[in-house]
Amino acid sequence: MATKYTVKEVAQTFKRVSQFNLGDMLLNVIGYKGLPYPGGFIPDAPSKYKADGYEYPGEQASEKTSSDFGSTLRKKDAQGRWYFMPIVLEHKGTEYEIPNAVISIRGKKSIVETAMVGRKGTVKELISVDDYEIRIAGVCLDVDFPDQQINALNELYNINESVTLKCALTDIFLDEEDKVVIKSIDFAEMKGCETAQVFTMELVTDRSFELILE
Numbered sequence: 001m002a003t004k005y006t007v008k009e010v011a012q013t014f015k016r017v018s019q020f021n022l023g024d025m026l027l028n029v030i031g032y033k034g035l036p037y038p039g040g041f042i043p044d045a046p047s048k049y050k051a052d053g054y055e056y057p058g059e060q061a062s063e064k065t066s067s068d069f070g071s072t073l074r075k076k077d078a079q080g081r082w083y084f085m086p087i088v089l090e091h092k093g094t095e096y097e098i099p100n101a102v103i104s105i106r107g108k109k110s111i112v113e114t115a116m117v118g119r120k121g122t123v124k125e126l127i128s129v130d131d132y133e134i135r136i137a138g139v140c141l142d143v144d145f146p147d148q149q150i151n152a153l154n155e156l157y158n159i160n161e162s163v164t165l166k167c168a169l170t171d172i173f174l175d176e177e178d179k180v181v182i183k184s185i186d187f188a189e190m191k192g193c194e195t196a197q198v199f200t201m202e203l204v205t206d207r208s209f210e211l212i213l214e
Contacts (some may be wrong), residue, residue, distance in 0.1 A: 071168040087136060089156055089180075090164040096152060098201075101138030105170055108133070132173055134165070134180060134203040141196050150187070150197055157185045162206040179206045 063082055067073045075086050087098040108130045113122040140146035140153070156163070162179035180203040188198040 067168045067171070069168075069171055071166070071171040073168045085168050086166075087138075088166040090166060091156075091159055091161070095166075096156060098136055098138050098153075099140055099149060101136050103137075103167055103169055104135045105173055106133040106135075107173070131207075132170075132205040134170060134205070136201040136203065137199070139196055139198050143195065145194055146197055150199075153185065153199060153201075157182050157201075165203070174205060175207070177208055180204065181206050 063074055065072065065074050072086055074082050074084055077083055085103070087101045087103050088095050089098065090096075110127040110130055112125045112127055114125070115122050140149035142149065159182070162181050165174070165180045182201060182203050184202040186200045188200070190197055
């Protein structure tokens with residue numbers, strides 16, 4: 001059931017949240033602060049700013065909502081603002097979108113290197129391609145302490161089965177039948193912030209194999 005809040009409560013929440021910068025919160029966790037995305041948490045232009053009066057004669061380009069591979073690239077939030085690359089985890093038909101999240105993926109190969117006598121370098125033999133390592137970082141936000149969102153993340157973490165990851169970035173690397181397993185979750189210390197909670201999740205890919213007996 002959705003929680004109802006008064007206009008005063010919502011106004012107080014935006015006042016408290018405005019004291020913190022989501023980019024700075026994630027910077028402390030992932031060590032990187034990206035450029036602001038149009039329509040996100042960007043202050044309005046100063047009142048003295050004036051445009052140069054130029055008008056583009058052609059048609060306005062529409063937002064690209066899907067990637068070339070069919071994955072969701074952009075969505076609108078509850079306030080009608082576009083945001084980039086939603087990240088969704090699905091388990092048994094239930095979907096949960098990770099709030100205010102960024103994602104990275106890392107691939108690695110297992111290679112045997114053999115030194116040869118009398119020559120420089122080594123002979124390399126490819127053994128296998130390891131599982132992809134995926135990291136998700138995000139921020140839970142609410143009008144007060146975001147305990148419901150944290151509890152939902154905890155329920156995801158306690159699923160001791162592989163889950164489906166839906167994201168425009170990882171869909172490029174993973175096959176359709178590939179899933180992921182949540183290895184760890186971490187909730188960072190939030191000094192002086194009551195309405196936000198930064199978290200990180202470590203995941204690895206889980207691929208189905210067929211054992212053929214002859």
